[in-house]
Amino acid sequence: MRTIDDINFKNKRALIRVDFNVPLNDKFEITDDTRIRAAVPTIKKILSDGGSVVLMSHLGRPKSGPEDKFSLKHLIKDLSERFDTDVKFASDCIGEEAESKSSGLQPGEILLLENLRFYPEETKGDEGFAKKLAAHGDIYVNDAFGTAHRAHASTSIVAQFFDEKVCGYVMAAEIENAQKVLDKADKPYTAIMGGAKISDKILIIEKLLDKVDNLIIGGGMSYTFFKAMGGDIGSSLVEEDKLDLANELIKKAKEKGVNLELPFDSVIADKFDNNAKTDIVRNGAIPDGWMGLDIGPQAREVFAKTIKSSKTILWNGPMGVFEMSNFAKGTTGIAEAVIEATEKGAFSLIGGGDSAAAVNLLGYGDKVSYVSTGGGALLEYMEGKELPGVKALED
Ligand SMILES: Nc1ncnc2c1ncn2[C@@H]1O[C@H](COP(=O)(O)OP(=O)(O)OP(=O)(O)O)[C@@H](O)[C@H]1O
């Protein structure tokens, strides 16, 4: 794949697909800017070549047309401060206003287009819509790794309208780091899976069984496994329709000689609240009316030992409801073990929006080998799937 380093952007307009799908609070302030920070070097390289930049992205999943809370205008202030320039904004990603703004761009200027998903044509991969987007630039740059698993107009269809299409630094780094784990992972290789939804991660868990030596399963998804084994889980998170599958995975792990580690104990709470009454119990023995919201101290210790003896670590999904301080110890403990292993020479790749947010929130972002900006995209890549956003650049 060619990268932006293969091109001199002097007097060229780069149309860059970025993934600025960042979390905003109720005051529309950015609460985790990882994805924006990651895209800065790509934008700066193009500007310093003497080119101009048109940025396009989605934000959230708007259902039917424009909605203020999903407007990319909320990012203008941040971007203007970051690049020390007045970032221009087109309140519609296609049409006269946007075209006149993009065609009038001078070297060194940045234009941000409004949310692409205000048009259903974006997610449908509509060719006519993609062609209109293509009119905004001379060269297409895809730096949106987080959205590369979507065959959308701006991530894949649009590429056919350009002679010059290249990946940005984020995309290149993501692929390079993911490859390290996918193809040539040093052993022992440990995957840590957590978070809320088993259904989203079941395929990757199955695929990982062919590759890893240790599979640690914590967080909300672990209770489905305990219930599947006949344990009591109180009112913990469970996916009832995945019980058979959970048993199947336990069986497969045994057959393949993978060391599957489930948390021995949990921090339980009498309600989903940081100030709830709490206790620590063995998993599989959670009383009625209580729910597991974090892994317990014994689980932390056992998991940490496995992690610290690993040479490759893939971590996706927090160990508990880390957003509430009383249920963050599991995730913090695991992060610390990952850091210790990394300091001793292991390669650690952290993926998934929430896990990346947790690691960054704790200030550990630069102490692990690589924090991916991708959630679903990274997992699909790890499953061995071809990403449409990457393929479009290769064609
Ligand atoms: N025991 C638990 N009970 C309920 N929720 C939990 C539990 N453990 C973790 N969670 C929640 O799981 C969520 C993260 O799960 P998710 O599967 O979405 O993670 P991710 O893969 O890192 O993120 P993303 O899907 O955004 O890429 C967090 O909000 C966390 O509070």
Ligand SMILES: O=C(O)[C@H](O)COP(=O)(O)O
């Ligand atoms: O947050 C993400 O994983 C990406 O921005 C893709 O968003 P999507 O799942 O709504 O397509």
